[in-house]
Amino acid sequence: MFIHRFTAAFCALAALAAPASAQEALRLTVAAGHPPIFLWVKHLHETFIPTVDAELAKTGRYKIQWNEAYGGTLTKMGSELETMQQGISDLGIVATVFHSSKMPLNNVTYFVPFGPADAERVVQAIDYVQTLPELSGEWKKHNVVYLAGFTLDSYGIAAKVPLAKVEDFKGRKIGGAGPNLNWIKNTGAVGVQGSLNSFYNDIKTGVYDGAFVFMTAAVPAKLFEPAPYYTELDFGSMYAGAVAVNRGRWERFPEEIRVAFRKAGNAYKGLYLQEQTARIKAAYAAWEKGGGKVVKVDPAERAKLAKQIPNPTLDWAKQTGAGPAKKVLSAYMGTVRAGGFRFTRDFDKE
Template sequence: MHRNALLGGAAAIAVAWAAAPAVAQETINLTVATGHPEVFLWVKHIKETFIPTVDAELAKAGDVKIDWTQGYGGTIVKLGSEVEAFQQGIIDVGQMSGVFNPATMGLLNLTYAMPFGPADARGVTAAVEAALTETEGALAKLEEATGVVYIGGGIAIDDYNIASTRELTKIADMNGVKLGGAGPNLAWLAGTGAVGVQGSYVSFYNDIKTGVYDGNIGWMTANVPAKLYEVAPNWNLTHFGAMYIGGMGVSKQQWDTFSDGTKAAFRAAAAAYTKAYFDEQEARYDAAKKTLVEAGGKLVEFDPAERTAWIKALPNPTAAWIKAAEARGEPVRPVLEAYRDRLKATGFAFERDYLAE
């Protein structure tokens, strides 16, 4: 009798547990968008690596799920209007890049202020992120100016060079040549006689084809997929170096609502994004160079002595950048010094020490 009562009680408890509602899963609606299309690796891996990794990390705990709205290639946010889109709540997750948002994310353009640097994109990114995180107030100032939290996911582009309709082997060849480029890299042309024109990969092909300009400042793994060798077949090896273009960001308004576990999932996804990006970029580089040559493009060596003369004669791009950044209240000099010193520790020294001038 007593045993039956115990069994009955146990059964009642089991029924009660079965009938109890499961722990509610929170669904967060987030919009992620970019101005560039998916043909570019930094966009491709948001979709293929970042988002799936966030979802997989959150699934381990099972208490949070993201309902993603995705828009690439300017369908939700136009190139250069990312900060405003974050601030207006149009997007919640995206890339923080200073190239097209210099007024508020200009701190992230530090490598553009120190051209003719190393070609190692992975190493450049590691040095930049170390400089940003180790310099007191750097990321806090960025967050204050934009309302966006930098969560990692830094990336850099492979070695910048010049594509053009004619060969460029010395400084005199550049006189009068019009070259498209983003704002920060047009300063590299000062003193060469070349004319910089604001542009981007969204418009480079048609602008070169129609004669708006004669070529572009760019990098192999973007120029080749964009088939710019069809309109600017000469790949002139000026070796400006790999350039850090930013990382992943989340609207502070959204970030502050995330649990610690959700924040950790996003940071893990940012790290996975960086690795996947560089793994594919490095794998693509040699294939892109092969495609360029096979499609009729030509690798043109820029005379090393002419390159040295160019570096020495260039109006110091770091000085101008520091002045503008300090006017925004950013701790730029210690960031640049940390970046330079981190590269030096890995074996790279700039041919010209911009910061010593």
């Protein structure tokens, strides 16, 4: 009798001492080719990951052990998609701007230059366009899941000389990340493939004379040193990529983790835009403090450039298929117009 009572009491005490349920730990690798000086990577570390951690801490059932690999330590810039597809990384940045052949429809904004400079307006339009099966299908095809897009502030050109007139482009070599090279066709300039990671040295060594860039990235890259003239051509804010996750990994996540990731995606998008907006004015001041000059462009000259280039969406439609391209283009430009914006050139109506 005593033994039975002792055993029962011991079991009860053991049950009280044991945790209600063991916490499950997951190891996830987050990767980006760009370093965290750039906002889209910075907010992976500062916003996305802490938001996931905070959401999961509410129940304590799951804890993620993060391995953060940025600045090319695991994947080269432009190779993030393949790294994620193969499961080498679990999530991170996919810069769709570098995947014009694999994800052409996701590059819609780059084929609509001279659009809105307001990044938030572009994000809202992209959020809608991402609901189309044509875009979600591109992510699915490559075994990844879209979580939150990011946009870049309005593009200009940082160069060794001012480029305020269309005639100034003749004979110049301008670096850019693929699709934006279309923005200077028929001007006499030559577009050269490049990236933020290479612009500084390429301009300094004469590979090209300038580069398409946006001010919040031009300053941390110190482009005011080799290319002191920032010509404010206002090509518009561009959707350039997204936070994404390997589809196989995503489908194995418990629903609680998927919910935490979606909330983290929304937080990432909001705080990214907030800091981006705050940084733009400061970036212009820093550009001039570093010795750079801002070159204003007459609206008539900008309109002349917009009219002179071939319609970029025509070649894009040949690549993507006329039907999908027309649907995505109409959805994007129509959504932007619904917000009150008037395009300098209606590429979708030509």
